[in-house]
Structures are given as C-alpha cells and as structure tokens.
Amino acid sequence: MIKRQIALLICLLLSLLTLSAQRYNVGEVPNLVNSDNKSYHFGFILGLNSLDFNPFQSGEVLEDGKIWYGEDINFEVGFSIGIISDLRLAECLDMRFCPVLYFGERTLRFVDKDGNEREGGDVSVKSNLISFPLLFKIRGQRARNVRPYFIGGFAGTVAVGRDKEAPIMLKATDYGPEIGFGFDIYLPYFKLCPEFKAFFGLSDVINRDRPDIANANDLKFSGGEAGGKGVFSKLSSRIFAISFNFE
Template identity: 25%
Template structure:
C-alpha cells in the first residue's frame, strides 16, 4: 500500500511539474512576443519619424530685412485699342495681336515682417507690339504697324506671404510700375507712341527654398494706365483716326534670391 501510494504521489508530482513547466513556458513566450511587438512598433515609429523629417533651408530667412536677387521673364504683350468709329467706319476692324517679349533685371526686397514685403528693382524689357487693320477676320493685315522697343522698368510692389510650410509658401503681389522707353527700332511701318508708361500690376507666385538659393516662379499681370497714343502728323493710314492705346502684358517671371 505504501509503495502504491508513493507511486501515485510521484506520478501526481510529475504531472504538477509538467503543468508548471508548460505554464512558465507560455508566460515566457508571451513576454517574448510582447517584447518583439514593442521592438517592432518602436522600429516602425523611428522609421516613420525619420521619413517625416524635412530639412529646413534658410530657417531664419525672414529675420534679415533686405534681400537681393535677379530675375528673367517671358512676356505676352499687346495694346488695348479703341478708335473713332465715325472716322474708321462701322465695319472697320482694329486688332493688336499678342507677341512675345523678354525681361531681365535685378531686384531688392525689403521685409517688414514675416508676411509683408516691399519689392522693387530695375528691369530691362524687350517688347514688340503691333496694330493691324484687317479687311475682315479671314483677311489679315499683311503690313501691321509695329513698335519694337527696349524699356527700362522700375516696379514698386507690395507682397503678402502666407505662413511658411517647410521649404515653401505662396504669396500675392500688387502695385505699380514705371516704364521708360529707352530705344525704338526704326522701321518704315513703326507706329508712334508715348515713351513713358505707368502700369497697374498684380499677380501671385510660389517661394521655394533650396540649400543655396530661393527659387520663385511668378505670374504677373500688367495693365497700362497711360494713353500711349500719339496721332501722326499726316493721315497716311487708319491709325490716324484712333484715339486710345494702352499696354497690356502677362508675364511668367522667374526670381532667384
């Protein structure tokens, strides 16, 4: 009996030890699994933070009050026209087709704060504007009046910038521009016009900061406020009967600072 009882105790203790070992093994596996999960989550978090990291260029750019740069641009320009219908004729057609121009110059920016900025500078622009009097929409004028000239331009513009997001921000701009005609290409078909102009300008653009410079593409609209029309001394063509001539330009300007 004693031997049988001891055998039963020994077998019972063996089962208890086996269950205890299994329980400890399960606990160890759970702990190991939790540790592995924590390590994986930590690694994913670190990678996510690393992938979201963006290097900020020129972080204290707005703290400097004055910035210098240069620009070049491409322009589409023409004249806004009008004429005396009693003299031109009710069925007369006056057109000013668009032509391309080029702009290059230097710029200076004066920062008031992180949102407002005064922009000025001096540009040299090459424009060619035309006036034509076609007989009909299907019969273009083969000998339009042309004014091909070089302009010296001084803009005075107020710029409002949005909040900077990493390395870029949007802005709007508006103001006036003084233009003085410096040189006119003489042609037999050249039209006469005033040599100075004041324009209303407005537009929008994007500032993009890079490691060594700031890249700023801009769309700008320009509407002349000055009547550039000068009546010829002799009535050689229909241009003599006009009374209104103002400039109109749309420009794509690339600024570097």
C-alpha cells in the same frame, strides 16, 4: 528668330530649375530658416513675357470715307531680365523695388468694315520697355520649403529703342497697376521664386503728334487726322510675365 531661340533656351533652363527645386521640398529638414528675417536682401530676375495692346476703337469715319478697326494679332514671346531690392516691413509683408527690362514686339492689323486690310500690311511695333514697379509682397504660411505669396503695387514704364519712322510710335512713358503671385522655394543656398505678374497700363500710349508723317494713308493709323482720333480713341498697354526670381 534669335529672340525665339533665346526665349526657348530660357524656358528650358527655368523648367530644369523647377524640377531640380522640387526635390528639395521632399523631407522634413527646412532650408534657409532665417532668410525671411533679414531686414533687406537683393536678387535678380530672369523670365519670359508677352506684350499686348488693349485697343479702344474710335468708330470714326476718316477722310477716306471708311471706318477702320485695329487689333493686336500675334502672341509674341519675349524675354526679360531685372533686379530685386527687397525691404522687410513685417513678418508677412515686404516692400520691393524691381526694375525689369522687357524685350518684345507687338503687331497691329488694320481692317475696314468691309474686311479690307491696310495697304502695306500689318504694322510691327517694337516694344522694348523698362518697368519701375514699387510692389508690396504679402507672404502666406510656409510649408516645409515652399511659401506662397501675392504681390501688388504700381509701376511706371519707359519705352526704349523706339522706331521713330514707323507708322505707329509709342509714347515714351506709361503707368498703371501691377499684380501677381508666386511661390518662394527654399533651396540650400538661395530662394528660387516662380512668379506670374501682369501690368495694366492706364494711359493712351499712341503718339498722336506726328508731323513727320506726310503720307495721308499712314497718318490715319498713326494717331489721327486733323480734328479726329484716327482708328483708336485710346490704345493702352499690357504686360504678362512669367519669371524666376533668384534671391
């Protein structure tokens, strides 16, 4: 409940900032005419995110004689904060390092081929992540006080605050490409940059080494029984984020 209230508050704040920023794009006088010529600059990130799983089903017959399937069922909105370190490489090209802390939660539902759900219900996976992306920002032509851009690069993530007693536990690290786009809005004293980006994890994030789980019913969901993969042959992670960068 508290997370949702914070997310709604951030959403309202960002909407007000966007409406305020639009009025500065009217007229012929450009703001911050030399801001893009700086060798480097810093900023911070405030935004919303949705953490997601991309499940690959194993289709194995498990020890209970059933084939189970798992899916991410809820669209949960979390919030994120981060910092920006930007290095100018050329007229339209920057390199930036933007560590971001994502707060979120994902829910997995397991059903067998007959539609029966897992005993114990859905599994909540708390997913607080720190992302370390190295990105390249390609900027378009500036029009008055707005300039579009595209970003792309590679990121590594670290899971923090994992619940080690839950049936599903994630590995500590992941990696993958990160892409996105946004707009630099030049205000009188700073740049406000609405941005959308997506991260696509490449590794299998489910921790299959779970000697701590004695319950056979949980073991098949947590990563597999002896000699098998369990419900998932692979479980990859995705992050979709809408943020406002203050630079």
